[in-house]
Amino acid sequence: MEAIIANGGNQLHGVVPVGGSKNGTLPLLAASLLVEGETIIENVPDIVDVRTMIEMLCALGAECSFVAPHTLRIDATNIHSVSAPYDLVNRMRGSFYVAGPLLARFGEARVPLPGGCVIGSRPVDQHFEGFSALGAEVEVKHGVMHARASRLRGARIMLDPHLRSVGTTINIALAAALAEGTTILENASREPEVVCFQRFLRDAGADISGIGTTTLVIKGGNHLESSRVASIPDRMEAGTFLYAALITGGDLTVQNVRPADMEAVLAVLRQAGAEVACGQDYVRICAKGRPLPVDAMTAPYPGFPTDLQPCHGVMAAIARGVSCVEETIFDARFNYADELRRMGADIRMVGHQAAIFRGVVRLMACPVEATDIRAAAALVLAGLAAQGQTEVAGAYFLDRGYDNFEAKLTAVGAQVYRQGEPDAGEQLWLA
Ligand code: EPU
Numbered sequence: 001m002e003a004i005i006a007n008g009g010n011q012l013h014g015v016v017p018v019g020g021s022k023n024g025t026l027p028l029l030a031a032s033l034l035v036e037g038e039t040i041i042e043n044v045p046d047i048v049d050v051r052t053m054i055e056m057l058c059a060l061g062a063e064c065s066f067v068a069p070h071t072l073r074i075d076a077t078n079i080h081s082v083s084a085p086y087d088l089v090n091r092m093r094g095s096f097y098v099a100g101p102l103l104a105r106f107g108e109a110r111v112p113l114p115g116g117c118v119i120g121s122r123p124v125d126q127h128f129e130g131f132s133a134l135g136a137e138v139e140v141k142h143g144v145m146h147a148r149a150s151r152l153r154g155a156r157i158m159l160d161p162h163l164r165s166v167g168t169t170i171n172i173a174l175a176a177a178l179a180e181g182t183t184i185l186e187n188a189s190r191e192p193e194v195v196c197f198q199r200f201l202r203d204a205g206a207d208i209s210g211i212g213t214t215t216l217v218i219k220g221g222n223h224l225e226s227s228r229v230a231s232i233p234d235r236m237e238a239g240t241f242l243y244a245a246l247i248t249g250g251d252l253t254v255q256n257v258r259p260a261d262m263e264a265v266l267a268v269l270r271q272a273g274a275e276v277a278c279g280q281d282y283v284r285i286c287a288k289g290r291p292l293p294v295d296a297m298t299a300p301y302p303g304f305p306t307d308l309q310p311c312h313g314v315m316a317a318i319a320r321g322v323s324c325v326e327e328t329i330f331d332a333r334f335n336y337a338d339e340l341r342r343m344g345a346d347i348r349m350v351g352h353q354a355a356i357f358r359g360v361v362r363l364m365a366c367p368v369e370a371t372d373i374r375a376a377a378a379l380v381l382a383g384l385a386a387q388g389q390t391e392v393a394g395a396y397f398l399d400r401g402y403d404n405f406e407a408k409l410t411a412v413g414a415q416v417y418r419q420g421e422p423d424a425g426e427q428l429w430l431a
Helices: 022-034 048-060 093-106 125-133 166-176 192-203 235-248 259-271 306-317 335-342 373-385 395-401 405-411 424-430
Strands: 003-007 013-017 038-042 063-068 071-075 108-112 137-141 144-148 156-158 182-186 207-209 215-219 227-230 251-255 275-278 282-286 322-326 346-350 354-358 367-369 389-393 415-419
Touching (some): 022 048, 093 108, 093 125, 166 182, 235 251, 306 346, 373 405
Antiparallel strands (some): 003 389, 182 215
């Protein structure tokens, strides 16, 4: 199995650039299916999840090609299939986004259920309810969702306010964009990635108001025009580097970011004792010694993001005191805690979704295994703070969500490299 090797002890210094957002780009790729023509997407990160989604678009009949580095051209004029292949949906949950546009444009979508995941049970029942509210007949047989509608009709849809589901907001908006009449989506998510996607729909000709609020109004039916869009900077990649600097006591400038999208994270970094300064497109963090303990609770945007909770856990593991960390979005996002414990962290779980971290002076290197994208990044960070050489198995999880992670870290002083060959399963992901 391919692993990342991290040698602990170096402080990170310098400037690190952030690429386009994974979770911002995936809905843009799906939205291109609504356009009978060309879509150009800039700032596309070179990561496995994006490549998987491009493979999905091609399997449905779209033509996709990179016309410049990180600039993708998609022509979805000749879509010939409304059936998403299982082997692609199975690789990542974001591929379920093709359901909304296929249903809206062709009146039918067959998409296998993405299933559960290593970060918890992740049903798509809210997506089904949304499609049904828009007039589709939805059934699940043999693990495949089959949705049909001669014409979708706008409706008032109340999403579950306790979930604030990003994926549901996106999939329903994709379907509603071509539906007849007005859709009012209440309790919509307002993550920056969702807002970027909504702006793309508007720029392509959809009649959308309430962008960036929890009530989205979509007057459907407009033909969507060819357009050009740039994905937003990846705030999770940016946050990962900021935590890397905090954990190693470094001084790092993270560039090509939108600081306004990261306020909850920046507040936590300041509470941990770091100096944080922001410019228009950068954040500089200057950390001093061991971080102070900070309690954190994940929440939908603008709250503290679940995707940075594992990095926060690593920080809490070496902080000068006790931190309580509560996960409110996913029920198995603390899988990384067992691995951290093996490195000497003092973590007591309170149920499955909260943990008390008593900071230790130093983590000790040992072999650990990542089980999801964010846990992989966090365990590499733990390795950078640990005494000795840490081997993080499951490098392909990093490749799903981080573009050039080791190279970027190495350029700012980390000792981190890759070892071993991808096994057959990993090669499938990397294809
Ligand atoms: N949920 C349901 N039913 C549904 C949909 C969601 O119960 O039909 C629940 C989920 O199980 C979860 C909560 O609602 O408990 C929120 O899930 P959400 O739908 O918001 O998550 P998602 O759209 O599947 C996206 C990101 C995740 C990120 C979450 C939360 C993409 C492709 N994925 O997932 O990113 O953690 O929003 O912000 O955008 C990652 O990048 O590593 C990652 C996991």
